[in-house]
Amino acid sequence: MSSLSRDDVAKLAGLAVAKLAGLARIEMSDEELVNLSNEFTVILDAVARVQEVAGANVEPTSHPLPLRNVFRPDVVVPSLTPEEALSGAPAQEEQRFRVPQILGEE
Amino acid sequence: MIRNNAADMAAKLVSGEVTSVELTQAHLDRIADVDADVHAFLYVDTEGALAQAAAVDAKRAKGEKLSPLAGVPLALKDVMTQKGIPTTCGSKILEGWRPPYDSTVVTNLKKNDIVILGKTNMDEFAMGSSTENSAYGPTHNPWDLTRIPGGSGGGSSAALAAFEAPLAIGTDTGGSIRQPAAVTGTVGVKPTYGGVSRFGLVAFSSSLDQAGPCARTVLDTALLHEAIAGHDPKDATSINAPVPQVVAAAKSGDVKGMKIGVVKELNGDGYQPGVRARFEESLELLAKAGAEIVEVSAPNFEYALAAYYLIAPSECSSNLARFDAMRYGLRVGDVDGASAESVMNLTREVGFGKEVKRRIILGTYALSSGYYDAYYGSAQKVRTLITQDFTNAFEKADVLVSPTCPTTAFKIGEKANDPLAMYLNDIATIPVNMAGIGGMSLPSGLADEDGLPVGFQIMSPVMKDERMYSVGAALEAALLSKWGAPLLDKAPVMGGAR
Numbered sequence: 001m002s003s004l005s006r007d008d009v010a011k012l013a014g015l016a017v018a019k020l021a022g023l024a025r026i027e028m029s030d031e032e033l034v035n036l037s038n039e040f041t042v043i044l045d046a047v048a049r050v051q052e053v054a055g056a057n058v059e060p061t062s063h064p065l066p067l068r069n070v071f072r073p074d075v076v077v078p079s080l081t082p083e084e085a086l087s088g089a090p091a092q093e094e095q096r097f098r099v100p101q102i103l104g105e106e
Numbered sequence: 107m108i109r110n111n112a113a114d115m116a117a118k119l120v121s122g123e124v125t126s127v128e129l130t131q132a133h134l135d136r137i138a139d140v141d142a143d144v145h146a147f148l149y150v151d152t153e154g155a156l157a158q159a160a161a162v163d164a165k166r167a168k169g170e171k172l173s174p175l176a177g178v179p180l181a182l183k184d185v186m187t188q189k190g191i192p193t194t195c196g197s198k199i200l201e202g203w204r205p206p207y208d209s210t211v212v213t214n215l216k217k218n219d220i221v222i223l224g225k226t227n228m229d230e231f232a233m234g235s236s237t238e239n240s241a242y243g244p245t246h247n248p249w250d251l252t253r254i255p256g257g258s259g260g261g262s263s264a265a266l267a268a269f270e271a272p273l274a275i276g277t278d279t280g281g282s283i284r285q286p287a288a289v290t291g292t293v294g295v296k297p298t299y300g301g302v303s304r305f306g307l308v309a310f311s312s313s314l315d316q317a318g319p320c321a322r323t324v325l326d327t328a329l330l331h332e333a334i335a336g337h338d339p340k341d342a343t344s345i346n347a348p349v350p351q352v353v354a355a356a357k358s359g360d361v362k363g364m365k366i367g368v369v370k371e372l373n374g375d376g377y378q379p380g381v382r383a384r385f386e387e388s389l390e391l392l393a394k395a396g397a398e399i400v401e402v403s404a405p406n407f408e409y410a411l412a413a414y415y416l417i418a419p420s421e422c423s424s425n426l427a428r429f430d431a432m433r434y435g436l437r438v439g440d441v442d443g444a445s446a447e448s449v450m451n452l453t454r455e456v457g458f459g460k461e462v463k464r465r466i467i468l469g470t471y472a473l474s475s476g477y478y479d480a481y482y483g484s485a486q487k488v489r490t491l492i493t494q495d496f497t498n499a500f501e502k503a504d505v506l507v508s509p510t511c512p513t514t515a516f517k518i519g520e521k522a523n524d525p526l527a528m529y530l531n532d533i534a535t536i537p538v539n540m541a542g543i544g545g546m547s548l549p550s551g552l553a554d555e556d557g558l559p560v561g562f563q564i565m566s567p568v569m570k571d572e573r574m575y576s577v578g579a580a581l582e583a584a585l586l587s588k589w590g591a592p593l594l595d596k597a598p599v600m601g602g603a604r
Contacts, residue, residue: 017467020467020470020471020474021463021467023470023474024423024454024466024467024470025427025430025447025450025451025454026451026454026455026458026463026466026467027451027452027454027455028455028463032463036463036464036467039464039525040464040467040468040471042526043415043464043468043525043526044468044471046412046415046526047412047413047415047416047472047481047485048412048480048481049409049412050409050412050413050416050481050484050485050487050488051480051484052409053406053409053487053488053491054483054484054485054487054488055487058487058490058491059487059490060483060486060487060489060490061486061487061489061490061493062313062486062489063313063343064299064300064313064493064540064541064542064568065299065300065343065345065542067342067343069342070339070342072339080206080207084206084207085206087204087206088203088204088205088206088433088434088435089433089434090431090432090434090435090436090437090440091437091440097432097433099432099446100440100444100445100446100448100449101443101444101445101446102445102446
């Protein structure tokens with residue numbers, strides 16, 4: 001049916017994983033992308049089984065507990081000092097986190 | 107001294123036969139003696155542990171009222187923050203990070219004067235069943251150093267089995283406390299979800315993660331359980347209700363008239379013969395102790411593994427977004443003119459290992475528009491069905507039981523390149539996390555074919571954790587009188603300290 005070679009298929013699957021890796025903000029080598037896409041196909045086949053029993057009449061469960069919003073009294077309590085909050089920072093400047101540029105040059 | 111259980115150590119501290127400094131030093135010596143072979147620890151806090159021990163001894167000398175485990179040493183899984191102590195989660199991305207705050211579990215340990223020896227090895231961000239996914243190298247099973255100690259909490263289980271610590275903390279998202287306990291001949295409990303605070307537990311899959319106690323006996327596990335459990339305003343998912351009376355249950359070990367449900371689907375094909383034999387034997391012992399054994403069915407459990415490997419990666423892809431190289435941890439590629447996005451991409455490429463990347467990508471896919479309903483949405487429905495299966499089963503039985511895992515410890519490297527084979531280890535432990543109920547694993551003997559430990563799993567309904575402790579204590583007592591000595595006495599002798 002398909003005129004694509006195995007390498008072509010792997011390359012196409014690699015492109016799909018490349019897009020996901022981009023969304024997840026993980027740089028990946030071509031080799032990593034191809035390996036992962038091969039594994040990915042197998043894992044997806046296995047997990048797709050959930051669809052067999054997930055009928056429209058079944059309510060989804062996102063959490064084991066009935067979650068409610070929890071409030072605390074609006075009073076000041078001790079928290080981390082600026083020094084403590086910055087203690088793990090890869091880079092800092094003037095008691096702030098120093099980060100790489102977020103917007104473009106213009 | 108190091109081979110005693112924690113309750114006996116505590117009694118000797120009370121009687122003055124030994125001081126906490128001596129007891130702590132004995133464990134530090136043991137770690138120095140055997141940990142080059144076992145590699146249970148990522149960090150040993152010699153100075154801090156001895157200082158904490160000296161402080162407990164001083165309090166005791168003054169006649170202060172102390173908690174039951176005061177002065178007894180403990181090993182802490184490296185996924186819990188401890189102020190000023192390196193916390194890596196087994197990942198390069200957190201190498202060298204010293205958190206500026208204590209997790210609530212650590213706060214509770216300190217309040218109870220339990221001495222923290224150091225941080226134990228784990229699969230990176232608790233993703234794995236063998237501790238081979240640690241960026242700092244695998245931990246070895248004290249029963250056979252060529253085999254895995256389970257995962258993700260293999261460092262904690264190995265530390266207990268190698269007598270490097272009498273108590274340990276684990277976390278369990280799909281079996282990471284119970285499976286390591288099973289394959290090392292130790293005891294591990296995943297409390298009811300919400301029973302122990304998650305504040306300061308570095309999140310993997312928030313709706314499944316639960317911290318819990320690990321030890322060598324059921325009573326020691328119960329004592330540690332009560333020390334760390336309870337409501338915490340810092341964790342919105344913490345249950346605001348009294349802690350189940352697990353110590354009293356572990357002391358009584360009474361199962362007369364209790365109904366024990368054998369889950370039909372968690373036995374049989376795929377379970378090693380020695381695992382099944384030890385399971386059947388344990389059932390007979392529980393029946394002799396006065397329990398009634400019934401069979402229950404949970405037809406949707408067969409979908410639990412598939413649902414788990416959608417839900418956990420989905421939640422992890424979101425939780426691990428916090429490792430963005432901006433506020434703490436590793437930063438790579440921060441050269442002049444580099445964008446924040448390229449720094450994130452490069453940092454996460456270098457900082458995360460293979461399995462973590464695999465799960466982030468899978469989760470990103472399962473949550474993406476167009477696939478959400480088919481994958482994540484369907485998995486959530488399966489979660490409902492599994493919870494219903496438990497509800498139905500608990501109408502017929504007070505607790506449910508199964509083997510903890512299908513096999514004994516496998517060889518290091520044996521399943522490293524086959525993610526699906528690795529995932530199958532958790533087939534019997536995952537349903538518990540999906541429903542948020544309690545689960546325990548305790549040793550039920552050695553498999554005839556390989557002489558390695560087998561685990562027996564007990565599951566109890568939400569906030570009825572005391573039931574699994576009653577059953578666990580009854581089985582432990584029956585097995586102990588059958589064997590004549592604790593199972594760990596059969597493990598190979600290590601080091602020169604004995």
